[in-house]
Amino acid sequence: MGEQRPGAENLLFLTDEQLRRGIEAMYFAYRGFTADPDRILEQHGYGRAHHRALHFINRTPGTTVNNLLGILGVTKQSLNRVLRSLIDDGLVQSRIGQKDKRERHLFLTDKGKTLERALSEVQGRRVRAAYRAAGPEAVAGFRQVLEAMMDPDQRRQFAFTDESGS
Amino acid sequence: MGEQRPGAENLLFLTDEQLRRGIEAMYFAYRGFTADPDRILEQHGYGRAHHRALHFINRTPGTTVNNLLGILGVTKQSLNRVLRSLIDDGLVQSRIGQKDKRERHLFLTDKGKTLERALSEVQGRRVRAAYRAAGPEAVAGFRQVLEAMMDPDQRRQFAFTDESGS
DNA sequence: TTGGAATGTCAACATGGCTGACATAAACTG
DNA sequence: CAGTTTATGTCAGCCATGTTGACATTCCAA
Numbered sequence: 001m002g003e004q005r006p007g008a009e010n011l012l013f014l015t016d017e018q019l020r021r022g023i024e025a026m027y028f029a030y031r032g033f034t035a036d037p038d039r040i041l042e043q044h045g046y047g048r049a050h051h052r053a054l055h056f057i058n059r060t061p062g063t064t065v066n067n068l069l070g071i072l073g074v075t076k077q078s079l080n081r082v083l084r085s086l087i088d089d090g091l092v093q094s095r096i097g098q099k100d101k102r103e104r105h106l107f108l109t110d111k112g113k114t115l116e117r118a119l120s121e122v123q124g125r126r127v128r129a130a131y132r133a134a135g136p137e138a139v140a141g142f143r144q145v146l147e148a149m150m151d152p153d154q155r156r157q158f159a160f161t162d163e164s165g166s
Numbered sequence: 167m168g169e170q171r172p173g174a175e176n177l178l179f180l181t182d183e184q185l186r187r188g189i190e191a192m193y194f195a196y197r198g199f200t201a202d203p204d205r206i207l208e209q210h211g212y213g214r215a216h217h218r219a220l221h222f223i224n225r226t227p228g229t230t231v232n233n234l235l236g237i238l239g240v241t242k243q244s245l246n247r248v249l250r251s252l253i254d255d256g257l258v259q260s261r262i263g264q265k266d267k268r269e270r271h272l273f274l275t276d277k278g279k280t281l282e283r284a285l286s287e288v289q290g291r292r293v294r295a296a297y298r299a300a301g302p303e304a305v306a307g308f309r310q311v312l313e314a315m316m317d318p319d320q321r322r323q324f325a326f327t328d329e330s331g332s
Numbered sequence: 333t334t335g336g337a338a339t340g341t342c343a344a345c346a347t348g349g350c351t352g353a354c355a356t357a358a359a360c361t362g
Numbered sequence: 363c364a365g366t367t368t369a370t371g372t373c374a375g376c377c378a379t380g381t382t383g384a385c386a387t388t389c390c391a392a
Contacts, residue, residue, distance in 0.1 A: 014294065014297070016290075019286075019290045019293060019294065020221075020225065020286065020290075022293055022297075022305075022309065023221075023286070023289060023290070023293060024221075024225075024324065025309060025312040025313060025316075025324065026196070026199055026293075026312060027218070028312075028316045028317075028320045028321070028323070028324050029311075029312035029313070029315040029316050030192070030196050031239070031316070031317070031320060032315045032316040032317045032320060033192055033315055035317060046347095047346095047347055047348065048347095048348085049347080049348060049349085052193070055186075055189075055190075059186065059190075064369080064370095065369075065370065065371090066368090066369060066370080073197070074348085074349070074350090075349075075350065075351080076369090076370070076371080077349095077350080077351085077371090077372080077373095078348065078349055078350075080370080080371065080372075081347095081348075082348080084371090084372095097369095100358075100359070100368095100369080101357075101358060101359090102356095102357065102358050102359070102368070102369045102370065103358095103369065103370080104369085104370070104371095120185075120186065120189070123189060124182075124185045124186075124189070126315060127185060127188055127189060127192075127315070128180065128185065129314070130311050130314035130315040131180070131188075131311065131314075133310075133314035134307065134310035134311040134313075134314050135307075135310070137303070137307055138306070138307030138308075138310040138311050139188075139307065139311060140304070140307060141300065141301075141303055141304030141305065141306060141307025141308050141311075142304075142307050142308045142310075142311035142312070143188065143191060144299075144300035144301070144304040144308075145195075145296050145297065145300040145304050145305060145307075145308035146191040146192060146194075146195035146308070147191060147195070147300075148295070148296035148297075148299035148300050149195040149198045149199055149292060149293070149296040150191075150194045150195050150197070150198040151194075151197070151198045151201060154194045154197060154198060155194070157194070158190065158191065158194050211377095211378095212378090213377090213378050213379070214378090214379090215378075215379060215380090216378095230338085230339095231338080231339065231340095232337095232338065232339085240379085240380070240381095241380075241381065241382085242338090242339075242340085243340090243341085243342095243380090243381080243382085244379060244380055244381075246339085246340065246341080247378090247379080248378095248379085250340095250341095263338095266337095266338080266389080266390070267388075267389065267390090268337070268338045268339060268387095268388060268389060268390080269338065269339080270338085270339070270340095
């Protein structure tokens with residue numbers, strides 16, 4: 001991280017124009033990033049909030065509501081509305097904690113796993129295609145900039161969920 | 167990174183886990199990306215839709231409503247509500263077209279320019295910091311992946327707005 | 333002159349953020 | 363044990379921003 005390469009750091013003197021281009025690229029790319037899952041979600045009457053919940057429950061099965069609140073950065077009322085519909089529709093199962101019976105541990109049902117897989121499949125397809133088009137070195141740079149762009153709290157969250165030691 | 171295989175293309179053999187990490191990085195980074203402008207917008211009773219309008223009007227002064235609709239990808243009713251408030255608040259000026267009097271050409275007023283500058287200043291500061299932390303080569307890769315991630319239509323839009331030949 | 337394009341406006345609705353208030357149950361603390 | 367804190371759920375309402383549908387106006391162009 002941060003090693004100096006002679007003659008290279010001058011590229012970080014960015015004009016206003018270059019900076020604006022970067023901002024627009026982020027905006028347009030994020031639209032593309034969410035476009036495919038959005039189409040599937042729409043067919044089920046769901047939104048991005050449902051996608052995020054499915055994603056992170058799938059990622060850490062048995063996570064608690066409070067845990068999820070921290071990751072998603074929304075209010076419990078907002079999350080509850082989303083979880084309510086997912087539970088009612090049989091995509092998520094909520095189990096009362098054994099150690100602490102106030103807690104609810106969240107799991108995807110088979111139905112939930114099926115939708116989650118469909119969503120991550122189309123989204124992953126686009127990400128893979130972009131990675132392939134840009135090449136391995138570009139991907140490494142992409143990840144570095146994204147990580148540096150996060151809020152420190154989010155970055156810590158992000159680092160914490162990394163179990164592979166990458 | 168996990169298991170190393172000979173050759174360079176192995177970096178594009180992504181495990182499910184690596185792909186999910188990339189998706190999460192995009193999600194968290196976008197949150198960071200919008201966090202600073204959001205705080206300013208909130209003080210004015212505006213949202214991201216107002217920011218986007220201000221950004222693109224500033225970028226191409228005199229753009230028409232229809233033009234803006236194409237860039238932003240929303241309905242005219244939705245955009246109109248946003249433009250209405252910006253015009254009423256004296257941040258945007260709408261001038262009837264000379265050649266085609268049905269068209270409205272949009273410009274930022276001094277007041278509008280001031281807010282736009284404040285927004286792009288805080289957002290640019292974060293982007294700059296991320297660029298600096300990641301380094302020039304990472305930035306080049308970042309931009310390549312973002313561009314590859316856009317929808318083809320958006321990418322064409324994006325390429326078209328590039329007047330500097332960057 | 334007539335059709336259609338560009339724009340604006342009104343109404344209604346949905347999603348998903350938010351706050352505030354309150355209920356419940358369980359865990360913790362003195 | 364009593365009181366406090368924590369985790370969760372729920373109700374009600376507000377706001378920003380997306381949607382569709384309907385309709386008026388203006389005016390270019392065939």
